[in-house]
Amino acid sequence: MDTERLKERIRKNWYKFSRNPLSIIGLVTVLGIILIAIFADFVAPYPKHAFIFVDFPNAKKSPSYEHLCGTDMSGRDVLSRIFFGFRYSLLMAVSVLSVATPPGVLLGLVAGYLRDTWKDTVIMRFADIFLSVPSMVLALAVCSMLEPTLYNAMLAITVMWWPWYTRLVYGLASSIRNEYFVQAAEVTGASTFHILFREILPNCLSPIFTKMTLDVGWVILIGSTLSFVGLGAQPPTPDLGTMVSDGSKYIPGQWWISLFPALFIVLIILGFNLLGDGVRDMLAGD
Amino acid sequence: MNMKKYIGYRLISSFFVLLGLSLFIFTFSRLVPGDPARLALGPMAPQWAVDKLREQLHLNEPIYMQYFYWLSNLIRGNMGQSLVTRRGVFSDIVEFFPATFEMVIFSVIISSTLAIVLGVTSGKYANSWWDNLVRVTSYVGIAIPSFVWAIVSVFLFGYILRWFPTLGRVSTGIALPPKVTGLLLVDSLLAGRLNVFVDGLWHMMLPGSALVLGRLSQEARITRASVVENLNKDYIMAATSFGIPERTITMKYLLKPSLIPTIAIMGMDIAGSMGGSFIIELIFNWPGIGRYGMSAMLSNDINAVVGVVMLIGIFFAFMNIIVDLITAYLDPRIITKMKGT
Numbered sequence: 001m002d003t004e005r006l007k008e009r010i011r012k013n014w015y016k017f018s019r020n021p022l023s024i025i026g027l028v029t030v031l032g033i034i035l036i037a038i039f040a041d042f043v044a045p046y047p048k049h050a051f052i053f054v055d056f057p058n059a060k061k062s063p064s065y066e067h068l069c070g071t072d073m074s075g076r077d078v079l080s081r082i083f084f085g086f087r088y089s090l091l092m093a094v095s096v097l098s099v100a101t102p103p104g105v106l107l108g109l110v111a112g113y114l115r116d117t118w119k120d121t122v123i124m125r126f127a128d129i130f131l132s133v134p135s136m137v138l139a140l141a142v143c144s145m146l147e148p149t150l151y152n153a154m155l156a157i158t159v160m161w162w163p164w165y166t167r168l169v170y171g172l173a174s175s176i177r178n179e180y181f182v183q184a185a186e187v188t189g190a191s192t193f194h195i196l197f198r199e200i201l202p203n204c205l206s207p208i209f210t211k212m213t214l215d216v217g218w219v220i221l222i223g224s225t226l227s228f229v230g231l232g233a234q235p236p237t238p239d240l241g242t243m244v245s246d247g248s249k250y251i252p253g254q255w256w257i258s259l260f261p262a263l264f265i266v267l268i269i270l271g272f273n274l275l276g277d278g279v280r281d282m283l284a285g286d
Numbered sequence: 287m288n289m290k291k292y293i294g295y296r297l298i299s300s301f302f303v304l305l306g307l308s309l310f311i312f313t314f315s316r317l318v319p320g321d322p323a324r325l326a327l328g329p330m331a332p333q334w335a336v337d338k339l340r341e342q343l344h345l346n347e348p349i350y351m352q353y354f355y356w357l358s359n360l361i362r363g364n365m366g367q368s369l370v371t372r373r374g375v376f377s378d379i380v381e382f383f384p385a386t387f388e389m390v391i392f393s394v395i396i397s398s399t400l401a402i403v404l405g406v407t408s409g410k411y412a413n414s415w416w417d418n419l420v421r422v423t424s425y426v427g428i429a430i431p432s433f434v435w436a437i438v439s440v441f442l443f444g445y446i447l448r449w450f451p452t453l454g455r456v457s458t459g460i461a462l463p464p465k466v467t468g469l470l471l472v473d474s475l476l477a478g479r480l481n482v483f484v485d486g487l488w489h490m491m492l493p494g495s496a497l498v499l500g501r502l503s504q505e506a507r508i509t510r511a512s513v514v515e516n517l518n519k520d521y522i523m524a525a526t527s528f529g530i531p532e533r534t535i536t537m538k539y540l541l542k543p544s545l546i547p548t549i550a551i552m553g554m555d556i557a558g559s560m561g562g563s564f565i566i567e568l569i570f571n572w573p574g575i576g577r578y579g580m581s582a583m584l585s586n587d588i589n590a591v592v593g594v595v596m597l598i599g600i601f602f603a604f605m606n607i608i609v610d611l612i613t614a615y616l617d618p619r620i621i622t623k624m625k626g627t
Binding site: 022125126128129130132133134135136137138140141142143144145146217221224225228229230231241244245248251252255258259262265266269270273274 | 299425431562580584588
C-alpha cells in the first residue's frame with residue numbers, strides 16, 4: 001500500500017518534471033557532469049595532465065583530434081584538465097551548501113517560530129549584516145584576508161550563504177506557526193523541539209530543497225570567480241576559474257586555453273539552473 | 287505619515303546593520319594573522335619603526351578599543367591610510383568612486399530599458415517564437431559569469447572584430463576635460479568636447495556589457511513572469527471587454543503593476559553591479575572603486591578593504607531604501623501591509 005503510493009507520487013512528480021524539455025536537458029547535463037567528475041581518471045584522454053605535467057614540445061597546440069580542446073602553456077591537455085576541474089566545482093557546491101544550509105535553516109526556524117520577540121529581532125538583524133553587502137564583495141573581502149586556498153574560498157562563501165536560508169525559512173516558519181496543526185501541538189503540550197522539527201520543518205523542506213538545487217549554479221559561479229582572481233584554488237589544481245585566468249594571458253593567440261574552460265563553466269551553471277527550475281516546477285503546489 | 291515612519295524605520299535599521307557589518311569586517315580583519323604595521327612598512331623596516339607605528343595605530347590595545355578608535359575616526363571621515371597608495375582611504379574612495387558610478391549607471395540604464403522591452407514583449411506574446419527565443423537566451427545569460435563574458439567579449443569584439451577598445455577609460459593621448467562631476471561622459475559634454483564623449487562611451491561598451499548581461503537576463507525573466515501573471519487578472523479582461531484598445535491597456539494598465547517586481551529587485555541589482563564591477567574593472571583596467579578594492583584585497587591592504595566594503599554597504603542600504611520608496615509609490619498597498627506587521 002505504502003510503496004504503491006510512493007510509486008504513484010514518483011510517477012506524478014516525474015510527469016510534472018519531464019513536461020518541460022529544458023528540465024530534461026538540465027538533468028542530462030548535470031548527470032553527465034557528475035559522472036565525468038567521478039570517473040575523470042577513466043574518461044579524461046590524458047589523466048596524467050591534470051596536475052603537474054610538462055611537455056613543452058606539445059605546448060600551446062591548437063585544438064586537434066588528439067587534443068580536442070588544445071593544450072596549454074606547459075603542454076597539458078585542456079579537456080582532461082576541464083574534466084578534473086568538474087570535481088572541484090562540484091566539491092565547492094556540495095560542501096558550501098551542506099555546511100551553510102543546516103545553521104541557516106535552524107536560525108530561520110527559531111526566528112520564525114518566535115516571531116515578534118527579541119530573539120527574532122536579534123537573529124534576523126544578524127542575518128541582515130551578511131546580506132547588507134553584495135555577496136560577491138563580502139566573499140572577496142573575507143577570502144582576501146585568509147590564505148588563498150580552495151578551502152578558504154569555500155569558507156568565505158559559506159559565511160555569506162547561510163543568511164539566505166535563514167530568510168527563506170523565517171518567512172515560511174512565521175506563516176506555518178499560525179496553522180491549526182501547530183496550534184494543536186502547542187495546546188497538547190508538545191515541546192518546542194517537537195514543534196520546530198516535527199511540525200514546522202517538514203513543511204519547509206520542499207522550498208529548501210528547491211533553493212538548494214537552484215543555488216548550486218550560483219555557488220559554482222562565485223567559486224569560479226574567486227579562483228579567477230586568484231583567491232581560490234591555486235595552480236596546479238585543475239580548477240576551471242584558475243584555468244580561465246591563467247589562459248587569458250594568451251588571448252587572442254591561444255584562445256582555447258581560456259575559452260574552453262570558460263565554456264564549460266557556463267555549461268555547468270546552465271545545467272544546474274535548468275535542473276533547479278525543473279525541480280521548482282515539480283515541487284510547486286505539491 | 288505612514289511613509290515617514292516607514293522611512294525612519296528603514297534608516298534606523300540600516301544604521302544598525304551597517305554598524306554590525308563594520309564590527310564584523312573590522313574584527314575579522316584584525317583576527318587574521320599578520321601584523322598591519324609590519325605590512326605597512328615592509329619587511330626591511332627596523333623593529334623600532336614597526337613598534338612606533340603599532341603604538342600610533344593602537345595595535346597594542348585590546349581589540350574592542352581598536353574598534354572604538356577606528357569607528358570614531360570613521361565618523362570624522364577618516365578611514366585610515368591605504369598601505370598601497372600611501373594616502374587616506376577616504377580620499378582614494380572619493381577619487382575612484384565616480385568612474386565606477388558612471389559605469390554602473392550606464393549599465394543600469396541599458397539593462398533596465400532592454401529588460402522591460404524584452405520582458406513585456408515576450409510576456410505579452412507568451413509561448414510565441416519570440417518568447418521562446420528570449421527565454422532561452424536569458425537562461426544562457428544568467429549562467430554566464432561576468433568574468434567569462436568579459437574574456438569572451440575581449441576576444442571577440444576587441445581582437446577579432448576590433449570594434450571596441452579593451453583597456454582603460456579613454457584612449458591614451460586624449461586630454462581629459464576639466465573635472466566637474468568626476469563622471470567623464472558628463473564632464474566631456476559640459477566642456478563641449480564630443481570626441482572625448484564618444485571615446486569614453488566606446489571604452490565603456492565592453493565593461494558595461496559585462497555588467498549588463500546577467501542582470502538583463504534576470505530582470506527580463508522577472509518582468510515576463512509578472513506580465514504573464516497580470517495579463518490573467520480580471521481588470522485586464524474587464525478593460526478588454528469595454529473595448530479599450532490593446533495599446534492603451536498595455537501602456538496604461540498593464541505596465542505599471544507588472545514593473546513592480548522588476549523595480550524591486552533593481553536596487554539589489556544596482557548594488558550587485560558594484561560587486562560585479564570588482565572583477566570587471568580588474569579585467570578591463572577601469573580606474574574605479576572595484577579595481578581599487580580588488581588590488582587592495584590582493585595586496586592585503588586591510589584599511590582599504592574595510593573602507594571599500596563599508597562604502598558598498600552604505601550604497602547598498604541607500605539604494606534599497608530608494609527602491610522601496612519607488613515601489614511604495616507604484617503600489618501604495620505595500621506601506622499598508624508594512625503597518626500590519
